[in-house]
Amino acid sequence: MSSGALEDSVPPRPVAAAETDDGDRFAAHLARSLAPLRVRPLGDGTFHSSVRSAAAGEVQVSVVSGSPCVLTRGPELIDPGDPAFLAVALLREGRAGVTQDGRHCLLGPGDLVNHVTSRPYEVTFWEPYEAVVVTVPVAALGSHADALSGRTAVAVGTDCGPRDVVGVLFEGLAAKVDACTLGAASRSKEYLADAIVSLVIAELVDIAPQSAGDDLADRVLAHCLASLSDPGLTVESVARAHGVSVRYLHKVLAPTGSTLSAWIRRQRLERVCRDLVDESLHGRTAAAIAARWGVTDTEHLSRALKAEFGMTAGEIRRSGRWERGGPRPLHA
Incomplete structure (x- = not known):
């Protein structure tokens, strides 16, 4: 679906947005948009952060940016009864590291990575950053759920090959978050959610584990x-x-x-x-x-x-x- 078609068929609705200068407030906003996380600012300068998010069906799209920090989802923050989500992030600016399931990867601008919210993980941003994060219910991944959930903390470039399509999609979704045009009371949002899930599966399911x-x-x-x-x-x-x-x-x-x-x-x-x-x-x-x-x-x-x-x-x-x-x- 072209961006023009999306704008024509999906009426605007309010987007959850927040800018903070405090790690605890940032954590509270992340809990509403992504998952409960502990935030530890890095460095001795002024701390800034921003979260902008919107939903298309069960798919959540968030644009997160801010000062250097460490985001940690420890066992104490995970409720076994909560639904599990696959989070796929595109780093647009900065350099970051992601740790989950005993693996660690480094990310630069244009890299994708995925992690699951039902297991502990940690994300470190060593410098000012911006990332687009798409969260999808693991239950919506069907037979690919185990494969995708088992390939966490593996960096994937989007600068060439078919995964460039995913990068373009994420950039477009970020623009729609800012324009308040993701959500809708019509079936268009369901089609968009299905398209996002299908593309994530098609482009990420064949990721090889790191050596x-x-x-x-x-x-x-x-x-x-x-x-x-x-x-x-x-x-x-x-x-x-x-x-x-x-x-x-x-x-x-x-x-x-x-x-x-x-x-x-x-x-x-x-x-x-x-x-x-x-x-x-x-x-x-x-x-x-x-x-x-x-x-x-x-x-x-x-x-x-x-x-x-x-x-x-x-x-x-x-x-x-x-x-x-x-x-x-x-x-x-």
């Missing part, structure tokens, strides 16, 4: 993102933390075409740049900001920023803006 090496690579990068502020973060410390040798760690990450130390360095410098242009942090020196991200060699800070991004710390701060064109993966 042990892929999962270790994702866990390593997630560990590094969570530990960037630690000046002691090194390839050796990462290898020890994961019980592997440095040689094996290099082997696991070899397909990326870069080194872990270079990736850590760039991640730190990107966050230094982001904080340098943050108006709420203008009272801090460049050295203090760099130390916040584990960069202790401040004597060479501007030189490193110049080499990586073409501007010194002072030039970045005076510009008042910095765009990196999206987070780069390890192989970039």
Whole structure:
């Protein structure tokens, strides 16, 4: 169905929307739109969040955005009597990690991932983010319920191949949430819900489980993102933390075409740049900001920023803006 047809056949209805500056209020809004979750803000800046959602039949579409945070659905929040939902998320901005069923994956802009609400999971957003989340009752998945529910925490790209259709659909649904045109009192919403469920099944049911090496690579990068502020973060410390040798760690990450130390360095410098242009942090020196991200060699800070991004710390701060064109993966 084209977007024009959807607009013609589905009259607008109010959309649940909320913007908050408090983690507890954000959790309350998430409980109404997605599932009960605990929210732990990351960083020491001002916390912002937004949830916009609408429904088409039993399918819920939400656009969630905000400051870096950790969303956790622990066993204490799960009622065995509650209906189970499959949540499929498209990350539009930022970088995130998802953990469920013993697996962990990393997501960048354009990646899809699914998890189920009936089992514990955790989502970490290390930087400002926006995601489109579509929740579907597991009961509506029919014979594919077990297959989809068993392929949680596996990142799926939408930049090529047939899954590009899913990415386009999710982007379109996000626009309809903003335009208040998803819900309706007619049968159109039932057709739309069926179409969404069918497409999710068709494009995600054949996802192959991650290999042990892929999962270790994702866990390593997630560990590094969570530990960037630690000046002691090194390839050796990462290898020890994961019980592997440095040689094996290099082997696991070899397909990326870069080194872990270079990736850590760039991640730190990107966050230094982001904080340098943050108006709420203008009272801090460049050295203090760099130390916040584990960069202790401040004597060479501007030189490193110049080499990586073409501007010194002072030039970045005076510009008042910095765009990196999206987070780069390890192989970039």
